[in-house]
Amino acid sequence: MTLTQTQLDTFYRDGYLIIPDVFSAEEMDAACAAMEQIFYGKPFVEWREDFEAGQTDKKVSDGFTTTHNHSEGRSQFPVGMDALDRLIENKTYLDIFEQLLGDKATYCNAHLFMRSGPTDKRHAEHPWEGYHIDHYTNCLLPPFHDTGRFDYVNSGAYLHDVEEDGAPMLVIPGSHVQAADTFSRGFSADNVAGGSLKDIRKAPELAPPKRATGTRGSAAFYSSYLIHAAQPFQNKRKQRAFWTLSMCRRDNDRWTRFSNPFIYGERNFMMPFFTKTTPRVRSLFGWPEPGHPYYTPQTVGLIEQTYPGIDMTPYR
Numbered sequence: 001m002t003l004t005q006t007q008l009d010t011f012y013r014d015g016y017l018i019i020p021d022v023f024s025a026e027e028m029d030a031a032c033a034a035m036e037q038i039f040y041g042k043p044f045v046e047w048r049e050d051f052e053a054g055q056t057d058k059k060v061s062d063g064f065t066t067t068h069n070h071s072e073g074r075s076q077f078p079v080g081m082d083a084l085d086r087l088i089e090n091k092t093y094l095d096i097f098e099q100l101l102g103d104k105a106t107y108c109n110a111h112l113f114m115r116s117g118p119t120d121k122r123h124a125e126h127p128w129e130g131y132h133i134d135h136y137t138n139c140l141l142p143p144f145h146d147t148g149r150f151d152y153v154n155s156g157a158y159l160h161d162v163e164e165d166g167a168p169m170l171v172i173p174g175s176h177v178q179a180a181d182t183f184s185r186g187f188s189a190d191n192v193a194g195g196s197l198k199d200i201r202k203a204p205e206l207a208p209p210k211r212a213t214g215t216r217g218s219a220a221f222y223s224s225y226l227i228h229a230a231q232p233f234q235n236k237r238k239q240r241a242f243w244t245l246s247m248c249r250r251d252n253d254r255w256t257r258f259s260n261p262f263i264y265g266e267r268n269f270m271m272p273f274f275t276k277t278t279p280r281v282r283s284l285f286g287w288p289e290p291g292h293p294y295y296t297p298q299t300v301g302l303i304e305q306t307y308p309g310i311d312m313t314p315y316r
Helices: 005-014 025-040 044-052 063-067 082-091 091-101 181-186 264-277 280-286 297-306
Strands: 016-017 105-116 152-159 219-223 239-249
Touching: 005 091, 005 239, 025 082, 025 105, 025 152, 025 239, 063 082, 082 091, 082 239, 091 105, 091 152, 091 219, 091 239, 181 297
Parallel strands: none
Antiparallel strands: 016 219, 105 239, 152 219, 152 239
16 A cells, blocks of 8 residues: 555644544454453453443553553564454555655554553543653653654554544644653653653643544544543443554664663663663664764753753763
8 A cells, every 4th residue: 555645644744643544443353352352352242241240340541551560461572363363464454554754664563452442540630731742652752743654553443433522532633743842841841751741731732632533443643742631431332443553664763763662671670771871872872873863952851851860061
């Protein structure tokens, strides 16, 4: 599949693109059934009926982390079920990635992401909270002002229709090109915690969010710099099941080498190490060398906020 120039322009402008019919209905039905087996041990409808009748206390409410050590299966790719694992072989899917990246793609991570309406808690308490970027899942360096080079592309395959009442992701169009500025200002105003904005109302430069609804077989693609958030289910009898994949440019894979799930355990060790070590050693792990155009006053300031105590003198 070759994307049209209009589709490419939309992605570059908005930071996300939803393409229908990337996967067949049959593929999605089989994948959804396999995913439900992993998370619930049975079809969602049966689990929901048991749950509503008080016949089970098994809860599924925490996205992909629920089943990292689950006895019935795993959520990190590969999960061991062809109906899910072979989705990565879809040629159209891979073609779209490489057109959006502008280069050959290389794997970052893939996992199952389930939100189950009856027990879901994976959203912020207030609608102005929870807006974040996914960039730090695979890269420990802050956003750069220029997109398409050092960010990567995330995606989600819609295993079923995701309508407005089914907790679609809230995305802020154009925020991928604003992320570096927004987070710089956010740090100055104490409105940033990690990769999240504490209060989206304090970032008035951002556009209003849109709901990333999609039909079964669609695939959403979005920049790792795109600011987005979860929202609660309007209809708590629904679920939202995604098969997700993240890919970066092949000429940039060292930049994003620390990939999910290892980053979550490694972060507590790697970030203090990066704070204290030398520029030469950092470069062994994919950091650009001093003098690289990535090191603008803005990114240097963001790194200093991300790594308190780091000496950025060699990079200025």
